[in-house]
Amino acid sequence: MGVLSWLANGLSTIIGAVIETTVEVIGAIRDGLDSFRQRGGSVGSAMEKEVVTRKERLREVNDEILHLRNKNMSRGSLNDEDRRRWNGLREERDHLLVESAQAKEVKVAETILANEDNIEKVLIDRETTHKLQYNAFVDTLGKNCPKCKRSMKLQWRRDLKVPDPHDFFWGCTGWYISVGDHKACTWTEPLRSEDFALMTDVSAPEFSLTSDEFGIILSDPFTQGIIDTRLKDLQSDLGSQRKGVELVTCPEHGEHMVLRRKTNPTGLLDAYFLACPYWKPNNQGCAYFEKLKSAPQLAALLKSETGRGVL
Numbered sequence: 001m002g003v004l005s006w007l008a009n010g011l012s013t014i015i016g017a018v019i020e021t022t023v024e025v026i027g028a029i030r031d032g033l034d035s036f037r038q039r040g041g042s043v044g045s046a047m048e049k050e051v052v053t054r055k056e057r058l059r060e061v062n063d064e065i066l067h068l069r070n071k072n073m074s075r076g077s078l079n080d081e082d083r084r085r086w087n088g089l090r091e092e093r094d095h096l097l098v099e100s101a102q103a104k105e106v107k108v109a110e111t112i113l114a115n116e117d118n119i120e121k122v123l124i125d126r127e128t129t130h131k132l133q134y135n136a137f138v139d140t141l142g143k144n145c146p147k148c149k150r151s152m153k154l155q156w157r158r159d160l161k162v163p164d165p166h167d168f169f170w171g172c173t174g175w176y177i178s179v180g181d182h183k184a185c186t187w188t189e190p191l192r193s194e195d196f197a198l199m200t201d202v203s204a205p206e207f208s209l210t211s212d213e214f215g216i217i218l219s220d221p222f223t224q225g226i227i228d229t230r231l232k233d234l235q236s237d238l239g240s241q242r243k244g245v246e247l248v249t250c251p252e253h254g255e256h257m258v259l260r261r262k263t264n265p266t267g268l269l270d271a272y273f274l275a276c277p278y279w280k281p282n283n284q285g286c287a288y289f290e291k292l293k294s295a296p297q298l299a300a301l302l303k304s305e306t307g308r309g310v311l
């Protein structure tokens, strides 16, 4: 770490900088990036190249871990050599995940500096909770569970159509991972008062509406049909390129999540979810998945993958 002093995410949103001004935050990000570069850290195209190499290596490491896991399951145990190899691979994967998180911070810092003029402070209140939801599906940088070290994400009570700011909380991503018949981790934390201020790129049209207005537009069946079609197109584009969603990774495998659509959804907000590429039927693979359960999340996904949101 060390590039960003605040929580952030891949949409270049800074969370938790309520007392600072945008100018101060951007100045600190510039300083953080400079000193990272002076310490020999890679930025720009050098960093991008490392990201590609690291992704390839991560895939190899995950595949080999999976191979050893299957060997263990079919034989009932591993020999000493395989066990050493397994431990070594898991260590290497932890290291690759730390490096990936750092590269994401660099990328966020660079994106913020490139879009400096569009970065504004947004205070979250009853009118603007969709802006929290908009930011909720993306990997959060710098927020880890104190109990299990997995990353944490913004969550909210799902039974509410338009949640209040205080219906949001931080939830450990281990909640989505089943171990036998229980969840890997159920740690949650309330949002701190500073989490209710975001510094973010406000150029998306979604940011000029209130949560209620946003909800009304998106509840129109015709609009829902258009969004569904665009998501289906995105899913097939990503599928044909064998790509995942850029901004969301599995906390365990570090690989980009795959956009999936349920066969018989009850509606648009029940239709789409993200699954780890190591997901397999009947609990044979990675169980990490994330529901895309709100219109702002779908808007953020379309915006980040296609350049255009839902408005």
Ligand SMILES: [Zn+2]
Pocket (backbone or CB within 6 Å): 145, 146, 147, 148, 149, 150, 172, 173, 174, 185, 186, 187
């Ligand atoms: Zn946890």
Ligand SMILES: [Zn+2]
Pocket (backbone or CB within 6 Å): 250, 251, 252, 253, 254, 276, 277, 278, 279, 286, 287, 288
């Ligand atoms: Zn996974």
